[in-house]
Amino acid sequence: MTFHSHKITPFVCLFYLVCSSSSWAADPTVGVKVVSEAGAQQVLSAAEHEAEALHAACAIAVVDSSGILVAFRKMDGVRAGSPDLAIGKARTSALLQRPSAETESAVNDGRSAFVTSGLMTLRGGAPLMVGAEVVGAVGIASLDKDNDVKIAQAAAAAFASLSPGQAAAH
DSSP, rough: OOOHHHHHHHHHHHHHHHHHHHOOOOSOOOOOOOHHHHHHHHHHHHHHHHHHHHOOOEEEEEEETSOOOEEEEETOOTTTTTHHHHHHHHOOOOOSSSSSHHHHHHHHHHOGGGGGOOOOOOOEEEEEEEEEEEEEEEEEEEEEEHHHHHHHHHHHHHHHTTHHHHHHHE
């Protein structure tokens, strides 16, 4: 009888460890909201509407919270370099979770490390928020940096006014 119990004991211990470990083990994943394609299209529309009101043709980029491009629009009359600038501004804003204008200001105030970081240190990027969570960003590149900021802010505000169920997806 003792011999038989010695064979079962390791299995009982293993069963106990597997079953009881779930009570103390943390979930190794995190749920993250990101801007959906539908939400990105609404951001593009809002940005284009504001750009038309300002008579400011621009390139418009929408990225998710990790800086990956979700949607893009290039209006007629935009400079050849504007698409790359718009994507860079959006990516910077998403990764740093703040307007790219703050990064430009930091560089202008002597924080030169940003220049070599691979981030776009120009105005015109704005985070897309659902509540207090950054779910993406929009980047604008036109001929005027002040218009870039106005368009990005208008697009981000339009996105924020959407209900979270429409704007973001898991």
